[in-house]
Amino acid sequence: MNTTRRLAILPIAALVLAACQNGGTGASPADGNGDGNGNGTVDISNVVCVGEATTYLDWLNGDFEPDEPDPIEEPSDTSGDLLETIRDRGTIIVSTDPNYAPQSFLQPDGTFVGFDIDVATEIAERLGVEIQFETPDWDLITAGSWAERWDISVGSMTITTPRKEVLSFTQPYYFTPAALAASERSGVTSVDQLPFELPDGAEATTLPTDANCAEAIQAGREEFDLWVSAGPTIDDAINRGIPVTKVSDAIYVENLAVAIDKSGPPHDALLYEIDRIIGEMHEDGTLTELSEEWFDGEDLTQDPDE
Amino acid sequence: MTTQAGVSPRPEILEQIRAAQRRSRLSFRLWFALTWIGLVGGLVFTLWATGNIDLSFIAEWGPFILGGAGITILLCVTSIVFATILAVFGAIARLSANPVINGVASLYVSLVRGTPLIVQIIFVFLALPQLDIRIPAIPAGILALSFNYGAYMTEIFRAGIQAVPRGQREAAEALGMPEHLIMRRIVLPQAVRIVIPAIGNDFVAMIKDSALVSVIAVQELLWRAQNVGRQNFRSLEALLIAALVYWVLTIVFSFFQERLERRMARSDR
Numbered sequence: 001m002n003t004t005r006r007l008a009i010l011p012i013a014a015l016v017l018a019a020c021q022n023g024g025t026g027a028s029p030a031d032g033n034g035d036g037n038g039n040g041t042v043d044i045s046n047v048v049c050v051g052e053a054t055t056y057l058d059w060l061n062g063d064f065e066p067d068e069p070d071p072i073e074e075p076s077d078t079s080g081d082l083l084e085t086i087r088d089r090g091t092i093i094v095s096t097d098p099n100y101a102p103q104s105f106l107q108p109d110g111t112f113v114g115f116d117i118d119v120a121t122e123i124a125e126r127l128g129v130e131i132q133f134e135t136p137d138w139d140l141i142t143a144g145s146w147a148e149r150w151d152i153s154v155g156s157m158t159i160t161t162p163r164k165e166v167l168s169f170t171q172p173y174y175f176t177p178a179a180l181a182a183s184e185r186s187g188v189t190s191v192d193q194l195p196f197e198l199p200d201g202a203e204a205t206t207l208p209t210d211a212n213c214a215e216a217i218q219a220g221r222e223e224f225d226l227w228v229s230a231g232p233t234i235d236d237a238i239n240r241g242i243p244v245t246k247v248s249d250a251i252y253v254e255n256l257a258v259a260i261d262k263s264g265p266p267h268d269a270l271l272y273e274i275d276r277i278i279g280e281m282h283e284d285g286t287l288t289e290l291s292e293e294w295f296d297g298e299d300l301t302q303d304p305d306e
Numbered sequence: 307m308t309t310q311a312g313v314s315p316r317p318e319i320l321e322q323i324r325a326a327q328r329r330s331r332l333s334f335r336l337w338f339a340l341t342w343i344g345l346v347g348g349l350v351f352t353l354w355a356t357g358n359i360d361l362s363f364i365a366e367w368g369p370f371i372l373g374g375a376g377i378t379i380l381l382c383v384t385s386i387v388f389a390t391i392l393a394v395f396g397a398i399a400r401l402s403a404n405p406v407i408n409g410v411a412s413l414y415v416s417l418v419r420g421t422p423l424i425v426q427i428i429f430v431f432l433a434l435p436q437l438d439i440r441i442p443a444i445p446a447g448i449l450a451l452s453f454n455y456g457a458y459m460t461e462i463f464r465a466g467i468q469a470v471p472r473g474q475r476e477a478a479e480a481l482g483m484p485e486h487l488i489m490r491r492i493v494l495p496q497a498v499r500i501v502i503p504a505i506g507n508d509f510v511a512m513i514k515d516s517a518l519v520s521v522i523a524v525q526e527l528l529w530r531a532q533n534v535g536r537q538n539f540r541s542l543e544a545l546l547i548a549a550l551v552y553w554v555l556t557i558v559f560s561f562f563q564e565r566l567e568r569r570m571a572r573s574d575r
Contacts, residue, residue: 098533105537108370110525135523135533140432147435149442211536218539240539 047224048180049213052206053139055158055254056178056228060204065161069169069257072275075268082260083127083270086151091130093150094120097138099211101236102294103156115294119173120154122286123258126277138209142167146261152274156230158254167259168267170275173282174291174301177231177250183217184243186225191248218242230254232295253304353546364543367534371547374527375555381444381516381526385451386509392456397463398489411460418457424518426450431522447519454515455508459501462508466501467493502570506563510556517552527551 050056058064078084086092096104096112104114112133124131134150141153144166156176159169182188205224207213213227214237227234227244234246258274260267281287287301353359399411418426427450430441441449470493478488520529527548535544 099536101537106370106533108366110370110373135525137521137523145435147440149440215536215539215541219541242539 047203047205048226048228049205049207049216049224050228051138051210051213052208053137053142054210054229055160057204057206058160059178059252060228064252066252066255067159067161067164068255069159069171069275070164072170072272074272078269080266081269082151082265082267083273085265086127086129086270089129091132092124092127092152093132093134094124095136095141095146095150095153095155096120096133097141097155097209098135099138099209100156100233101211101240102232115174115290116154116156118290118294119281119287120152122281122290123152123154123274123277126280127273141259144261145263148261148264151260151270153259155259156254156256157259159257163259166262168262168271169257169259170271170278172255172257172303173278173287174256175303176254176256176300177304178228178252178254179231179234179246180248180251181227181229181234181237181244182247183225183227184245185217185220185222188225188247189245193247214242214244217244232298232300235296250304255303358542360540360543363538363540364547367538367540367544368547371527371530371534371544372551374525374530374548375551377444377524377526378513378516378552378555381447381451381519381524382509382512384448385455385516386505386512388448388452389455389459389508390505392452393459393463394494396456396460397467400460400464401467415457415460418454423450423454423515424521426454427518427522443522443524446522447516447524451512451516451519455512459505459508462501462504463497466497466504469500470496499570503563503567506559506566510559510563513555513559514552517548 048060050060055064055066075081096116098104098106098112100114100116102114103116104112107113117133120133121131136146136149138155140146141155142157142163153167154173156174157163157167157169159172163169180191207216210229210233213224213229214233216223217225217227226247228251231246231250234244237244238246258278260271260274278287282301288299291298291300396411396414399407400415402408402411427447430446430450431443434441434446474492474496475488478492483492516526517528519526520532523529531544531548532541535541538544
């Protein structure tokens, strides 16, 4: 169902494209079609690109509802729990989206590496089981109803109120600042130059995942010039030579946690155990170490609100 | 001067005509090959000349993308086997005088041929779990492909069975052969010979259609190419590799299919 929804984006994207072509033509500054941009602003397409199943779209629409995980208590009865199934199987199956460097990306031998991969591997190790990765589309992971195809998501998922209806979350294992990037083509270097007030008035082009936005900018596509994504994702794109500039500091901070499908078998014990392991990894410095390794020496594991 | 009727023309003239024909055939083949080499070479050179092709990327990631061809072939070979089994039963049912059996088979063919393959693939993967039917990605892909091609091949088999001369069946009936034996021993073996080239054709088509299975995260050729391309921002190279592999696979299988077709035609002479 979700993939169908994803496919439905194409005509919407086409409409948005048509709309922005009426509004103004690409990067050419003030070509006199009466858009009425203020002084110092640049005439760019009023369209922002976001990953479809991300929270950035909600944020643009003003519907973003960041949330905290529910309190997690040690369950008294663990029989039939997903934790038991995993221990009996000897393997935990973790979903990952390999389009999300530096959190998760492919190696030429077909294995995955990245911050999320290392965190997941460490969790498996502390659970005493082997790890196996599945690669469903990101929108399938956030939508719940995993059909028991994988056990947990260690995929930098932001805790939000709507997601909490279908997924159980552990405590956050790290925090990323969401940021705004602009294509170099647009000439925008600061958020103050934008011809509209964010988040009002911004139209969104939604592509399946964040990396599609960077890919589209690099390919020279002109549907949009702005891109909302996680700070580290934008930094990674810049490091890889994608012609984008980071034009804002953190517009908000995302709490990123491990998620388990609520429609699956009982998982109170698994949730408790993984939450405990994450607490342990925060305390013994494992998470800090991994963060510094993958995010250019930055420690993103401390809650900026505390 | 009169020429004798019935005397063949002088052998050296015949030889000259044959040589001219050979030369013309040879020159056709030569120019045909040169055209292909020129076009493909020109395309490769143009791509290379743009300076946008990263050969080190191809060297690094090529083997991983190529590895997807194994999964593509596994999907297709397994699916064509299941589809053939489905098609044999489907065709017999389609020709059945029993209205219920005939109705079931006709509904199957109509339903499958009337809905897009990509919808069927996504349905098996995403919709069936809601009915507590959970199928892992690769078997889900095989199921959808078999189910889909089974319907198209049902029609091929039906035509094949109908193409077996009526006299064959009548002769068997006259000998007192029971109905199910007539189908199994007389009609089907002859029908299979007729439909094998068409099945080969479908197999080649399936190699290309199997790319649709990438939407349910089966790590076949297209999935690998898309993900590797996106992650490294080198979609041009990655998709070129995938397209080339599909092309080579279809050329190879078409070659075998053509030979099979010629072999099958031999007994018709």
